[in-house]
Amino acid sequence: MPSHYAILEAPSTLGLATDGVERLPDRLLDLGLAERIHARHAGRLVVPAKDPTPDPETGTLNARAIAQWSPKLADAVEAVLDAGGFPVVLGGDCTIVLGSALAFRRRGRYGLLFIDGNADFFQPEAEPNGEGASMDLAFVTGYGPSLLTDIEGRGPLVRPEDAVAFAYRDHKDQEEYGSQPLPEELKVLDLPAVRATGIEAAAREAVDHLTRAELDGFFIHLDADCLDDVIMPAVDFRVPGGLSWDELTAALRPALASGKAVGLEITIYNPRLDEDGSAGRGLADVLAAALGTAAP
Secondary structure, eight states, rough: OOOOOEEEEEOOTTOOOSSSGHHHHHHHHHHHHHHHHTTTEEOOOOOOOOOOBBBBBTTTTTHHHHHHHHHHHHHHHHHHTTTTTTEEEOOOOOTTHHHHHHHHHHHHOOOEEEEEOOOOOOOGGTTOOOOOOGGGHHTTTTOOOOOHSGGGGGSSSSOOOGGGEEEEOOOOHHHHTTTTOOOSEEEEEHHHHHHHOHHHHHHHHHHHHHHTTTTOOEEEEEEEGBBOTTTTTOSSSSOOBBBOOHHHHHHHHHHHTTTTEEEEEEEEGGGGGOOTTTHHHHHHHHHHHHHHSSOO
């Protein structure tokens, strides 16, 4: 099965106060992901050291490091694209989306399929730990401090109307801490909507939105915490409920089969919290199933 998948390791934890998700690439590669999807290895990025104190100007942990590192990730993604490849970026925390999105923003107008258990739309003053990994969808769509929303003067990296927030379920947390609401033009298919519509129909609705003629393609952000907490406990912020393995596969397949998906990133799975290894194995199986049947 020929394919042009290229795996990039982006083990950043700059968006979190904690560590552990930097082991995500090692675990998925140990589980044979590269071989199972016939991917070449396109390198591993060096991540700058963390500062435990939030940046006073932006209220965000490691804001300057994220702003300086994201273009380096974008360069690596672009190198894959220049070689005709489909980047599979193994994170890391969710702030890696800024680097991935920047790569595509340099090239045109691209959409974002944001599959995540959390909406990640907090503003710095409402995020209790200043963690960028709770604010990344806001930053990438232009909401937040300019240091992080206007990287290279290209903000927003993704127009809000070109993003779909898919399957999030952190409504209580948003309300408790006072997260800003998602903008009206950003398409929302939260977990209740996905359940009401059915996974296949919801995925088609998302893909239809992201394959509009004005878009050059779309990138997929996949946070492991979109999965049901029972099968994916190996995440730093746990919320009950979530998608089953089959539901996630059913969401990914039409996106990858559309011919318009241009890359995928995987975030937040923390091998340190995966006591029996089952969460990692399940994640690798889903990725192999979805990517393996839809080689670009």
